[in-house]
Amino acid sequence: xxxxxxxxxxxxxxxxxxxxxxxxxxxxxxxxxxxxxxxxxxxxxxxxxxxxxxxxxxxxxxxxxxxxxxxxxxxxxxxxxxxxxxxxxxxxxxxxxxxxx
Amino acid sequence: xxxxxxxxxxxxxxxxxxxxxxxxxxxxxxxxxxxxxxxxxxxxxxxxxxxxxxxxxxxxxxxxxxxxxxxxxxxxxxxxxxxxxxxxxxxxxxxxxxxxxxxxxxxxxxxxxxxxxxxxxxxxxxxxxxxxxxxxxxxxxxxxx
Numbered sequence: 001x002x003x004x005x006x007x008x009x010x011x012x013x014x015x016x017x018x019x020x021x022x023x024x025x026x027x028x029x030x031x032x033x034x035x036x037x038x039x040x041x042x043x044x045x046x047x048x049x050x051x052x053x054x055x056x057x058x059x060x061x062x063x064x065x066x067x068x069x070x071x072x073x074x075x076x077x078x079x080x081x082x083x084x085x086x087x088x089x090x091x092x093x094x095x096x097x098x099x100x101x
Numbered sequence: 102x103x104x105x106x107x108x109x110x111x112x113x114x115x116x117x118x119x120x121x122x123x124x125x126x127x128x129x130x131x132x133x134x135x136x137x138x139x140x141x142x143x144x145x146x147x148x149x150x151x152x153x154x155x156x157x158x159x160x161x162x163x164x165x166x167x168x169x170x171x172x173x174x175x176x177x178x179x180x181x182x183x184x185x186x187x188x189x190x191x192x193x194x195x196x197x198x199x200x201x202x203x204x205x206x207x208x209x210x211x212x213x214x215x216x217x218x219x220x221x222x223x224x225x226x227x228x229x230x231x232x233x234x235x236x237x238x239x240x241x242x243x244x245x246x
Contacts, residue, residue: 015198016145016217021191022184031123031184031192038121038133046110053112060150060205074153074205078132090123090131094150096209097112 037091041065045093058099062092103188103239104221106232109135118225118232120213124183126155131184134211138225138232142214147181147201151211155181157201164200176200188239 022028041063045052052061052068060077062069064085071077081089106120119135132154146167157179164176182196195217202209221234222241235241
């Protein structure tokens with residue numbers, strides 16, 4: 001549960017809008033491929049989740065093309081995955097690993 | 102319309118209901134993230150790593166205080182756009198003003214809150230392994246046997 005505590009000094013509530021479906025066949029095919037790769041990266045993370053949680057608390061991780069990247073700085077992590085996988089980095093599974101309490 | 106999600110096995114050995122989405126930065130680059138379906142959250146909220154990807158100017162972007170089970174935390178306001186795939190494989194764009202986390206937190210994940218979920222019937226069925234957001238011509242039926 002997360003409650004938003006309003007403040008009188010702040011502007012109105014955030015607003016999200018949903019648009020019409022994208023139908024351009026090339027755009028659709030490219031996006032479906034990105035999401036398919038993301039599913040594969042997510043599955044890789046799930047298969048190694050316990051180990052990742054144990055070994056990398058307090059750090060950011062990305063999984064791309066079956067490879068794990070770890071960094072304390074998320075922007076440096078993005079630089080890492082873009083350099084290592086320039087064609088498919090946009091389908092990375094990225095997560096902050098909760099520090100051990 | 103229907104969005105199909107899944108139960109994501111996380112590093113703390115808990116499975117959570119998520120929908121996969123892709124976030125755009127101002128240059129049109131895209132990066133994928135799981136979005137937690139949180140019916141108790143007032144607002145959709147981007148994780149710190151998603152905010153970092155957008156690389157938004159967060160000066161003067163202070164958002165409301167967010168209060169959860171673990172205590173209170175700050176937020177920032179930003180404009181963002183992202184896409185989800187519907188059940189027939191069409192990208193559906195969403196966008197507008199929303200909130201983000203200005204620093205990492207222990208329960209880090211992008212969150213879909215009631216501002217968006219209020220438009221859908223929501224199925225989060227762990228025994229049946231189903232996660233789905235439904236609206237429009239799609240419906241669900243409950244059978245009792």
